Amino acid sequence: EPEVTQTPSHQVTQMGQEVILRCVPISNHLYFYWYRQILGQKVEFLVSFYNNEISEKSEIFDDQFSVERPDGSNFTLKIRSTKLEDSAMYFCASSGDRGLVPYFGAGTRLSVL
């Protein structure tokens, strides 16, 4: 079964540093998403991306965040200047089309020190 792949599985960074979380969505999928889960809290939607642009974003997704699909396979989430409260599990997901079920990656655990 095809899978969404996320790298790295764990990222440790210093406060104020930039991080890039990487995802390889399922081939031929058209919609891409980032979610995050702070420890002990619910999985929260960050952003959806379709046709090379952001289609929806949450209040969490402020100017410190950006997404990019630099080539035909990768989908990245960049946090420009990390804060302690950015420490969370970040999940990438993709779906084949509007209305279809998203498939999730295993997540990247981001630890900001």
Next chain:
Amino acid sequence: AQRVTQPEKLLSVFKGAPVELKCNYSYSGSPELFWYVQYSRQRLQLLLRHISRESIKGFTADLNKGETSFHLKKPFAQEEDSAMYYCALRPTQGGSEKLVFGKGTKLTVNP
């Protein structure tokens, strides 16, 4: 506002016992509802989607619009069912593709 509530953070049952994981939602329209499961250190996997009305791994879930609930049930729990279970809602109005998740219930099935 859309909200999903899973009232039980932890649920522990014995193997062979029935299990019910509760999910209530708040949404002004008719939502699309899902159950996702996350086994230890693995990805979130779709377990059920309400419009499919199917049974996966013995689990079923019925949408009750009157009670705004989508509880997950299995008549005889197995040890391999131990996992985190997340109920999620997708709005059907406004063109949104985002999922709104509950906090999850950790199910432990004891031998």
